[in-house]
Amino acid sequence: MLEVTVRVGANQMVIHPSVIRDEQAYVLVDTGMPDCHGPITKLLTEAGFDSLAPYSIIVTHQDVDHIGGLPEFQGEGVDVYAHTDDQPYIDGLKPLIKFSGEMKTRLLTSLPQNLAAAFESAFSGKVKNVTRLLEDGEKLPFGGGLTVIHTPGHTPGHICLYHEPSKTLIAGDAMVVENGKLQGPRSTATPDMKTALASLRKLQAYPIDTVICYHGGLFQGDVHAVIEQLTESL
The missing domain is CATH 3.30.750 (Transcription Regulator spoIIAA)
Known part of the structure; x- marks a missing residue:
């Protein structure tokens, strides 16, 4: 990073x-x-x-x-x-x-x-x-394996990348880190917030130890609990 x-x-x-x-x-x-x-x-x-x-x-x-x-x-x-x-x-x-x-x-x-x-x-x-x-679910050979996860909402073609060897999620703008806390995408920059939050549910299928957010940097913690909280109202 x-x-x-x-x-x-x-x-x-x-x-x-x-x-x-x-x-x-x-x-x-x-x-x-x-x-x-x-x-x-x-x-x-x-x-x-x-x-x-x-x-x-x-x-x-x-x-x-x-x-x-x-x-x-x-x-x-x-x-x-x-x-x-x-x-x-x-x-x-x-x-x-x-x-x-x-x-x-x-x-x-x-x-x-x-x-x-x-x-x-x-x-x-x-x-x-x-x-x-790129298409959803596509596996790229880089760094021992990268999985493409289509996470629309922030933009129609927004993707996250999951690096399986390190259990790291490159989140793009699907999530941000603010004051050390992992949060959902910024509403002011996300035209379709409902779809963006629903997209986060796809990330629950992956064992994630570390998240790299383009805005905010690294987060290490219970990612799945955060996503569950962010999407519970859907």
Whole structure:
């Protein structure tokens, strides 16, 4: 798990992309905002990752703080994985659900010209960003085994990833950690809260020791009890 501080307008927030290492390569889960390539690459180097090693990218969903860094991380031979239901948005064929024209303008004007141009080009609908489509229950070979869990609600194609060898759940934005407590998705950023909470029930099928939330970081505790409490009103 990485910890990256990003600027959002006049504010800052901390995000937690994840990295899964194999012997010869690694997988980056989510890419941060458009100016996150440098900080993420620096953290990878400090953690002992070879910056020239082959890698793939898995995107948990379409939100701009997860896909914004994609243009700089993409390159020849880099596969980008995302769920089928979010692919049209990540490829720029549909506008991002929670990213208005006004928000886009504010973001682009805050970026250096080269990053703004790369962002506009990547999400113009003329570039195929997603090279591999994911489905619910699919098992990926990375890091000894990753299971894709489709958890819609926060976005239509939101996914969590379960790393079986370490019993770790990469939750994306399906849950957050606030003040050390595991909580459901933020209602202000979740268009379909009922579906998002119902999706959490799917996680009960997995023995989970650790959760990595993109917002809030690590949680270790009785994950199943928390999920039961979050979904008891459904």
